[in-house]
Amino acid sequence: MNYQSTKNRNCMVKPSETILRGISEEGGLFVPESVPFLEQSEIKNLCSMEYCQKANYILQKFLTDFSEEEISNCTQKAYIGHFEKDIPAPITKMGNNTYILELWHGPTCAFKDMALQILPHFLVTAEKKSDKKQKAVILTATSGDTGKAALDGFCDVDGTKIIVFYPENGVSKIQKLQMQTQEGDNISVFGIRGNFDDTQTAVKRIFTNEAIRKQLAEKGLHFSSANSINVGRLLPQIIYYISAYTDLLANGEIEEKEGINISVPTGNFGNILAAYYARKMGIPIKKLICASNANRVLTDFFESGIYDRNREFYMTESPSMDILISSNLERLLFDLSDKDDALIQKWMASLQKEGKYQVPSNIKEKMDALFYAGYCTDEETEEMIHYLFEKYSYLCDPHTAVAIKVYDDYRKNTGDTAKTIIASTASPYKFPSTVLKAIKGFSTDDEFAAAKKLEQCSNLKMPQSLRDLMKKEVRFSGSFSKEEIENLVKDCIGGEN
Numbered sequence: 274m275n276y277q278s279t280k281n282r283n284c285m286v287k288p289s290e291t292i293l294r295g296i297s298e299e300g301g302l303f304v305p306e307s308v309p310f311l312e313q314s315e316i317k318n319l320c321s322m323e324y325c326q327k328a329n330y331i332l333q334k335f336l337t338d339f340s341e342e343e344i345s346n347c348t349q350k351a352y353i354g355h356f357e358k359d360i361p362a363p364i365t366k367m368g369n370n371t372y373i374l375e376l377w378h379g380p381t382c383a384f385k386d387m388a389l390q391i392l393p394h395f396l397v398t399a400e401k402k403s404d405k406k407q408k409a410v411i412l413t414a415t416s417g418d419t420g421k422a423a424l425d426g427f428c429d430v431d432g433t434k435i436i437v438f439y440p441e442n443g444v445s446k447i448q449k450l451q452m453q454t455q456e457g458d459n460i461s462v463f464g465i466r467g468n469f470d471d472t473q474t475a476v477k478r479i480f481t482n483e484a485i486r487k488q489l490a491e492k493g494l495h496f497s498s499a500n501s502i503n504v505g506r507l508l509p510q511i512i513y514y515i516s517a518y519t520d521l522l523a524n525g526e527i528e529e530k531e532g533i534n535i536s537v538p539t540g541n542f543g544n545i546l547a548a549y550y551a552r553k554m555g556i557p558i559k560k561l562i563c564a565s566n567a568n569r570v571l572t573d574f575f576e577s578g579i580y581d582r583n584r585e586f587y588m589t590e591s592p593s594m595d596i597l598i599s600s601n602l603e604r605l606l607f608d609l610s611d612k613d614d615a616l617i618q619k620w621m622a623s624l625q626k627e628g629k630y631q632v633p634s635n636i637k638e639k640m641d642a643l644f645y646a647g648y649c650t651d652e653e654t655e656e657m658i659h660y661l662f663e664k665y666s667y668l669c670d671p672h673t674a675v676a677i678k679v680y681d682d683y684r685k686n687t688g689d690t691a692k693t694i695i696a697s698t699a700s701p702y703k704f705p706s707t708v709l710k711a712i713k714g715f716s717t718d719d720e721f722a723a724a725k726k727l728e729q730c731s732n733l734k735m736p737q738s739l740r741d742l743m744k745k746e747v748r749f750s751g752s753f754s755k756e757e758i759e760n761l762v763k764d765c766i767g768g769e770n
């Protein structure tokens with residue numbers, strides 16, 4: 274199976290090459306040429322498998338130029354020894370019909386680990402297959418959790434180098450500390466004065482900068498991305514939705530073929546897009562619930578069919594969702610428009626120029642059938658964290674709380690009581706002062722003091738990796754403007770031989 278670009282459907286690329294490139298030359302995103310379908314019998318077979326086995330089974334359908342052995346080598350390296358109890362995606366039941374899919378038991382305590390622990394191994398495997406024998410330079414813009422998860426995944430992986438940019442005032446204190454203290458000889462980390470969209474736009478421009486690419490190639494290097502535009506990020510995220518569905522089936526929580534909903538706290542649209550692909554693969558998902566914070570550009574888009582980023586940007590208590598340009602939406606629109614690459618080009622050009630575009634009614638109708646979208650303010654987020662703690666003694670991070678609140682609204686508005694999976698995307702200990710404020714009503718700027726208080730009043734322990742942060746040395750503390758990004762990248766690769 275090949276992958277094609279959303280901006281040029283005739284550009285067909287092998288799976289390994291897709292992972293190496295990250296993004297297509299003309300700026301399009303790669304998508305599978307056809308999405309493999311799981312028969313009912315296959316879904317049943319998956320029920321008795323461990324996470325790694327499920328991952329192997331699903332990835333073989335997408336990475337058709339990887340051998341079985343190569344794939345299982347990747348999944349072993351990623352999912353054994355890095356996640357609590359070697360269970361990467363456990364489910365907690367909450368009330369009658371709601372299931373929290375906890376995707377934050379990995380090394381950096383956010384769901385990004387699910388994909389970024391395996392992406393480096395995909396890349397190294399793909400490099401070996403390529404006759405160019407180039408080494409990858411990973412260039413990443415982060416809204417907080419991607420950066421740390423990518424740094425952890427790529428740290429000292431042979432044949433890779435990683436450069437991370439983050440908006441210096443757009444990430445939480447713990448997220449910043451996680452990145453600034455990262456160990457490893459193959460990494461660079463830069464704080465940028467600006468928001469995530471500025472940072473992401475500047476980084477994307479470097480990918481398509483011919484001069485820099487040439488300079489890289491001369492040194493035997495090539496760019497790739499750890500952002501969710503890389504197919505190697507998308508595929509591992511499909512796995513946990515299928516895993517969750519088959520876990521519920523195996524435990525008798527749902528019947529065969531029973532339809533469920535999935536609610537996802539959404540920023541760059543990567544996580545919810547993976548759920549959309551799981552649905553295309555045959556998992557009976559009724560509604561995909563797209564939950565946003567006060568940066569409600571997606572809520573408005575699903576309501577009106579108009580994507581308009583010309584609006585105020587808010588810094589919220591769910592910072593990993595503070596995004597006004599949701600890159601992966603392009604993949605959904607390519608699919609819903611029956612792969613109309615010219616249309617995608619037109620819309621994305623308009624997004625770049627005027628900051629907006631509008632989809633026609635036939636596409637809007639398809640969106641309505643598949644998705645429900647809603648948003649939630651910081652105040653409502655805190656109320657939900659408070660409620661969950663009082664009612665279920667459950668500590669919930671702000672991003673997950675957004676998904677639960679929007680699901681709550683969905684159920685009230687529609688009366689739909691179908692079983693629902695909530696994608697829980699971060700450990701509450703990644704945002705301890707917000708969580709403490711929500712449940713106890715008082716706040717502190719000292720994240721570690723807040724974490725200690727949370728431990729005293731709950732059954733959940735702070736993850737060791739976050740505890741260790743207190744003692745670590747800060748290695749990267751500079752502050753840069755977005756205009757400097759290009760030169761910083763040149764400096765980083767300049768020293769490379």
Ligand SMILES: *Cc1c(COP(=O)(O)O)cnc(C)c1O
Nearest residue numbers: 418540541542543544593698699
């Ligand atoms: C990245 C992130 C999100 C948003 O996920 P997208 O795939 O960008 O939509 C939500 N919550 C947390 C904690 C994250 O790190």
